[in-house]
Every structure is written in structure tokens, then in C-alpha cells.
Amino acid sequence: MATESEEGVSFELSTLLVSIRDAYRQMEIPVSRYVGGILLPGVLFFLVTIVAAIGLDMPLFVRLPMPALGLLIVVAAFIYPKLRLDQRRKRMEEVFHLYVTHMTVLSTTNIDRVEVFRRIAATDDYGPLSEETRRIVQLVDTWNQSLDDACRMRAKKVPSDAVSDFFDRLSYTINAGESLSNYLVSEQSAIIQNYTTIYEGQLENLEVMKDLYLSMILSVTFALVFGTVLPIISGTDPTITVTAVVVMYSFIQLGFLYAIYTVSPTDPVWYVPEQHTTATERRMQRAVLVGGSLSILAIAATLVVMLGATGIDPDTVPLPIYAAFPTTPLLIPGLVARQEEGDIKDRDSEYVSFIRALGSSETAQQTTTTAVLEGLREKDFGPLTENVTDLYTRLKMRLSPEEAWRFFTADAHSYLIQKFSEMYLIGRQMGGDPKHLGELISENMNEVLQLRERRSQSTMTLIGVLYGISAAATFAFFIGLGIVEQLSGLSAGLASTGSFDFNSLIHTEVYNVGLIEFLLTVTVLINALISALMVRVVDGGHTVNSYLHFVALTWLGAIIGSGTLELVGTLLGI
Template sequence: MATESDASSQDSSGSLDFSTTVASIRDAYFQMEMSVSRYFLLILAPSVIVFALSLIAVFILELPIIARLPMPLLGLLIFVTAVIYPKLQQDQRRKRMGEVFHLYVTHMTVLSTTNIDRVEVFRRIANEEEYGPLSEETRRIVQLVDTWNQSLDDACRMRAKKVPSDSVSDFFDRLAYTINAGESLSNYLVSEQEAIIRHYSTIYEGQLENLEVMKDLYMSMILSVTFALVFATVLPILSGTNPSATVAAVVAMYTFIQLGFLYAIYTVAPSDPIWYFPHGYTTTVERKLQIATAAGFALAIVAIVVTIAVMVGMTGIDPQSVPLPLYAAFPTTPLLIPGIVARGEEANVKDRDDEFVSFIRALGSSETAQQTTTTRVLARLRNKDFGALTQNIDDLYKRLNIRLSGTEAWRFFTAEAHSYLIQKFSEMYLIGREMGGDPKHLGELISHNMSEVLQLRERRDQAATTLIGVVYGISAAATFAFFIGLGIVQVLSGMTMGLETSASFDPGTLINTKVYDIGVIEYLLTLTVLVNAMLSSIIIRIVDGGHKVNSYMHFVVLTWITAIIGSMTLELVGMLLAV
């Protein structure tokens, strides 16, 4: 009896989860900016047609079954994506809210401690485009107050019912209750700081745990597709099917799977950018990156020309003496230049983040204790050692000392620091000071919140390091398997060519080597190595949150490692089976 009741409870729980999911997808359709009828006409209907055509193609096209099977799967993927896209968009909006919520509340707290009206606090936050959907929600609250003459607490309560994030909804609900009860906005927001940071830490750590799950899934799927690619290379020698078509189909499936994991990791990974680039002002670091990138691509073009010249025999080097994977790897080498430069500058940005915590706390405490201007406090602080931030502090003092406006001086300071966190928190400190906030309180509030974020970043760096090891290892193992299959086929093809002189036995009746075009298959496997290196480097960049150019270094290193392993595997298989 107990077993039956447990089974029935599990069934009811499963049906409840399914109905809840369907209801959430349905609600997401009505919360889109596009009308439901227009979405059906422009998105859903074409996806149904594509899915139907993919099913028909399985029976019409005269291709090997392994090449036809991915077609309906691709059509089904397009259809399912079209159906759940509104839900994915809503989830992405919720995720974005959670990622910037701590900055949003900190910024609001800083403004609330100044001498401005509480509605003005919302107006200023609404103009901060970097908070994305939270800024939109704040603008809607301001519109309800200004246009529809709603009270601030009623406006917050109304929007709390509409936002997709539970934490933001609870925050607006409590804020509405606090305002209605007559409590000070600043007191409420200061008391909420610890809870908001703790909630952000929970979300961040949960995303890192999800990355661990994605890493295990990535390993499993890549290994499975690797075996499929090896079978697609070797089995046609017995079946006599077209190996080029089967290998091309599996390579396409391999690429789609990696693209799927790329999107999944992009969705799961914490969105916590390291870099900040100002608009309308090109810094020395930015110019250095631009020059390094231009030089890398220019030299890559030269390397491509040299590679083509070697391949066509214009240099006197025997083209057959160089394995094909090395031809693919050589042109990517100059991209190490921008990759190394970006990696070095990124290390400086991280050092500045670490030092800014001490700097902003010391600046706020000194201004309150000495009751003087920021310029005079900086005159002392610039002589202290703040590591990579020391030069930036000295430049900030010089600009303030020549009577440059505080806004402009701090803008140059944040631009040259190139740190997203420094830019956000410096802006908060400057606004708080200009509006009469207490420097010591501002400095302690900002330094505490930034310290919490930096601790979470350390955990993300550890997760990124683990992922790099996994990606490099799985890429090397997969490449080894790819080229072992190719090497075996290549050796067997050579063996059967030597046996064809016998009149009493035709080896083609057992081993179908004539269907193979070794060159085409080698090109396809080399293309797979390049695609794997490119997508893997992008995955690493998404997880570590660094500069896009930083991924070039991983791309080059992965390409060379896999190219060398592929070339050595072919040589090794040839030597072993020749014996």
C-alpha cells in the first residue's frame, strides 16, 4: 500500500511539475513585447514547416542513414526552440536581474543617504541603462508616480506583481510596506544590504555549481560524439557506404552539440564582466590592444599566404612532408600576440580591483576624519603603495589639483583603470559625495560589497581553471581518437593496394577501401579540430569573464596541441601497423 501511495504521489508531483512548466510557458507568451498572434505567424509557423520538411527529407534524400538521422533532430530542435523561446527570454531577463541586483540596491542605498527626495532616487536609478531590466522596472515605477499620480508605495506594489524575479518582487513588496509605514528609505536599504549580498552570493555559487554539472555533461557528450566520429570513419571499410558523407554528418552534429553547450554555458555562467571601456575616450591600454590585434591579424594573413605557398610547392619544401593539421595550425600562431597582451592587461585590472577596496575605504575614512576635500586627502594617499592602482590614484590627484571638475577627473580615473567594478563603485562614491553623503559610510559600504564580489570572483577563477584543464584534456583525447581511425583506414588502404595483384583473391570483397577519399576525410577532421579550438576558447572566455581577445591565446594553443597530436597519431599508427 505504501508503495502504491508513493508511486501515485510521484505521478501527481510529475504531472504538477509538467503543468507548472506549461503554465509558465503560456504566461511568458503574454508578457512578450511582440503580440502572440504575430509571434505565431512569424516564428512558430515557419518552425513547424522546417520540422515537417526535415521529416520528409529523411525519406526522400538518397544518403546514408547516419547522414539522414540528424535532419529531423535539427528540425525538432528548431521547433522546440521556437515554442519555448518566450520562456527562455523571460528566464534570461530574470537571470539578468539577479546578476545586477546587488549593484542596483547598492546604488539606490548610496543615493538614499544623500539629500534628495526618494522619488528622485528612483528617477536617477531609472537612467542607469547598465542595470537593464531593473532600470526598465524602475522607469515604470516612476511613470506610475508621475503620469498616473500613484503613490510610490502603490507603484512599487503594482510592479512587484509583474517582475519575473522573486527576489526583486519581494524587495519591491517590502519597500512598499516600508514607505507606507513611514520608515526612512535609507534605513531600510542599509538594513537590506547584508541580505541582498547574501542572496547574490547564493545565486553566484549556484551558477558555479551548475557550471560543474555542465562540465560533466560536456565531457560525456564530446566523448560520445568522438566515438561516433571514429565509427563513421572506420565502419564504411566493412559496409561500403560513403565515408565522406557519414563523417561530414557526424562533424556537423559535433559542431551543433558544441554550439548547444556554448549557449548553455553562456546561459548558466555568471555575468560578471571584468573589463570596462569608456565611450568617446581611447585609453593607452585600449590602443595597445587595438595595435596588438591589428598586428596579430596582419601577421596571420601573411602566415596564410606562406602556408598556401608551401602547399602548392612554391617554396621548395615538399608539401607532403608537412602534415595537414600543421598547415591549419601555423596561420593561427600570430594571434598569440593580442592574446598575450590582453592576458597581461587583464592581470593588471584584477590587481587594481583588489587594491581599490583598501583605497576607497581609506579615502572615505580620511575625508570624514579630516573634514577636508578629496584633493587634499589624495595628496597623502597617492604616496602610499596601492599596487597597480598607485599610478591611477596619482593621475586622479593631478587632475583634481589642476581644477579639473570632479566628474571629469573620476571619469578619466575609471577609464584608465578599465575595471567594471571600479567604474560602478567610483560613480556611486562620487554621486554620494556630491549630494552630501557621509564619506566614511560610503567608503565602508562600497568596500564591503566589493570585497564580497571579489571573493566570489576567486571561486569563479578556480572553476575557470578547472574547465580549462577539462577542455584541453578532452580536446587532446578526442583528437587522438579521430586520427587513430583515419590512420587505421589509411594503412588498410595501402595494404589492399598491394594485395590487388593476386588473381585468386579480391580483398575488395572483405575490405571496401575504394570508397575512401583519405584527403577529404583528413580535411574534415582537421576542420573539426579548428572548430573545436574556436568554440572551446569562446567557452573558456565566457566562464572566466575576461576580455574577448584573451580567447585568442587559448584558440592558438588548443589548435597547436590538437594539430601536433593528430600529426603524431598518424605517424604512430603508420609505424606500428607497418611493422
């Protein structure tokens, strides 16, 4: 009889296969076309890797990863439709709270409930949810379906259980005659709780990914050291083995970068307006231009020194230092982006109290937004105070509310401020109660900010892991190279005798130490680049902010690599 564990594995496997089958059915292209154009070529590539692993005259640890790479491509091609469907579900659930909040704001105004769906469908801000809303509107307008029937039909098609349950309950509520606004207001706490659960689950998945990343990088580090040192005994070409492991190391890091991108919450910090260029953007553009120009000059200066045109002996500077020096000017845009991002986060924190005070004051005073802002601009909202003053000034100058709020959100550069300000403006223009709107928006934003605090803690943990594993891996890389370099120098000083040939014991003649050092230096740069991008993916910040970590990780690897070579030379040098 099968044990409970075997039955559990069988059930999970059958569930996975059923979900993959459903994903194939929901693809936008025919299944036969996908199988012929994607899956079969992947299988053929897998067969080629098997033949190559058997036929090539290379070390076993180099040939073994070939079929593994082919198998990985086949598996990826087979489950890609499910991954795509899961990504669609993830995108739905990540903006679901904003979607429902927007719908709630619209429902509290004086418009028809179908018009609520039409307005949501008219925007692309919510990705797959906007597409589903458009399908509901099409069912109502084109196929003359009732709104409750349309919601019920789409509830059976969406990949997210939370969205499916929402549409299903919504259809019953509408059919029962309850108002849309009452239902949506009552759903707010449940939607936020569901979003919190999903967000926290994604952060927990990040913790698992960090442990897996640590294990894999340590394993590949051992393989790289093994590939560097083993040829001294076997006599095989170390350049091939090191290159193969470096390529595998890079692919593994890229795979983890994609995996972290997949499991991380999609909660961007920045909002970059398309209509005009703000002062913040101009500062960052200038910083990138200055940093990039100085980096180009630093590359040129480094090449001049390496070629010996300055009279300085090029060998006095280690190769990793040569590689790290040109990256240093990128600290300029990195520091500027970091400062601007800190201001955005401070504005987000102050916006909660600002929007609540604005809504409450408008309701209490029964006056316009301009009149309320005249008093609010005197209060201290931290970095948001200047934006509030500018908003008041533009409204006072008779600029349209849409344009004034558009400039307000553009200057704030906050994704959350842009979304919630747009909701507040639409709600006010359509007759919604300002106090209710302010409380609704502030409560939702406060929950998101609390989740961001937990995300920030997870990001700091990831940064510590990346810096620690980078330092350990670099030390291991270069200590193997240092040993080989010292043995090469030792064998060169020993002459063969009639009774014993030293080179028959260790094969130092197969080594091109300079080329291997170059490959290891490239590995340090690749590790710094991908690690910096991992931090950017997890924290949701601006891409320019990753320059800071790229420079720091590059210099960390350069210093440790150079110091390791010097240490090995001191300990083993004769």
C-alpha cells in the first residue's frame, strides 16, 4: 500500500499537471503551434546536449551540466504557459486592492454602476484587471448581458481565486438588489486583508529564495575553485574549465534574478510622468550624464596606465583594481537617486495625514479644495509641504484641477500618491463625500506603507546576504588562483633531473594565469551587476539606485581579490 507521503506527492503532481493543462487551454495561440514552435525545438536541443556530453573530450564536471541545461530548457518550455498564467494571476492580485479602492471611490459618486466598470475599463493602470473589466463591459454592451451575469461569467475565467470570489460575490450582490457602494465599502477590509496575506507570503518566498541562492552560489564557487586547481594535477586546459564554470555561474545568477523578480511583490516606489520632465528627473539625468562621462574618462585613463604609457609599471596595480576604478564615478547618480528615493518615501508617509486632513476639512467647511489648501499649506507635512504649496498656487492661478493635481503627483514622483490622488480627484469631481474619500484612501495607503516597512527589512537582509556571499566567493576564487600562481612560479625555478621530472607531477605549463585572472575579474563584475539588480527588484526602487550597490560590490570584490592574491603570495612565496 502507498504511504501517506507517496499519496500526497501523487496528489500534488496530478494537481500540477491539471493546472498545466488548463494553462495550455487558456493560451492566446493554438496549442499545436506552441508545441511545434517552442516545445519540440527544446526537446531537440536537449538531445543535442546529451550527444555533446557523450562525444566531447572534456572533463566530466564540464560535460555533466550540458544535459542539465538542455533538460532545464525543455522543462521551462513545457511549463511556460503555466508560468505565464501564474504571472497574470500575480499581477492581478498585486493591484487588486487599488482596483477595488478605485471602484469604491467611483461607486460613492452619482454615476451608474455600469459606468463604474466603463471608467475602470478605460484605464490600463490595472493590467489584467483592466482587461477583465473591459470584457465585462463588452458582455453588457455588445451581448446584452446583465451586469451580474457578466461578472459571474468572468469569475469562472480569471486565474486568481481572490478576484474570482470577488466577481462571484459581486454578481450575487447586484442580483439581490444591494447597492454597489455598500458592497464595495464592506469588502474593503477583506480585500486589504487578502492583499496583506499575499504580500507577506511573497516576502516569505523571498526568504526561501535567499537560502536557495546562498546554497547554489556556494556550490558553484566550489566548482570554480575546483576547475581552477584541478588542471594542475590532470593537465587539462584550465581556461576551458574555468570559462565553463563562469558561464554556468552567470546563468545561475540570471536564473535567480528572474526567480526573485517573479516572487517579489510588484510595488514600485517611483512614478515617472510621461507628460513633462520634472526637476527631480533633470537632477538625475545630469547626475547620470556626469557619472557616465567620468566613467568613460576613467576607462580611458585605466587603459593608458595598463599600456604603460604613463611610466607607471602596470604590474604594480592588480587587475581587479583596474576593473573597479572606472565604476567609481557611478556613485554620483547612485547617491542622487538614493536621496531622491528617500524623499519620496517621506512624502508617502506624510500623504496619509494630508489626504485625511484635506477630506475632513472640505466636508467640515463645505468649501473648495483651494480654500482648504490655503490653511493646510501652513502645516508641516515634511518633504510634502512644498508640493502642497505648489498645488495651492496652481489652483489659485485658475489652473484646471486635473492639471494642478497632475503636476502635484508628477513632482511628488510617488506611485502611491499618483494613484490615490487620481482617485480622490475623480471622486470629488463626481460628487463624492470628501471626508469618506480621505478616510478610505488614507486607510488603504497606511496598510500598504506598513507592508513596505516589512519589505524594507527583507531587502536589508538580502543586501547582507549578497555582500556576504560575494565576499566569500571572491576570496575562494582568488585563493585558488593564488595557489596556482605560486606553484607555477615554483615549478619554473626547478630544473628537471635525470631521475625525476618535476613537471610530470604538476602541470603548470597549461596555465595562462593572466587569462584566468581576467575571467575571475569578469565574474566579480557580473556578480556585482546581477546582485545590484536583485536589490533593485526587491526594494522596488529606481534602476539608477542600483548603481550604488554595483560600485560597492565591485570594489568589495576587487579589494578582496587583490588582497587574497597578496596574502597567498606572502604565505607561500619563496
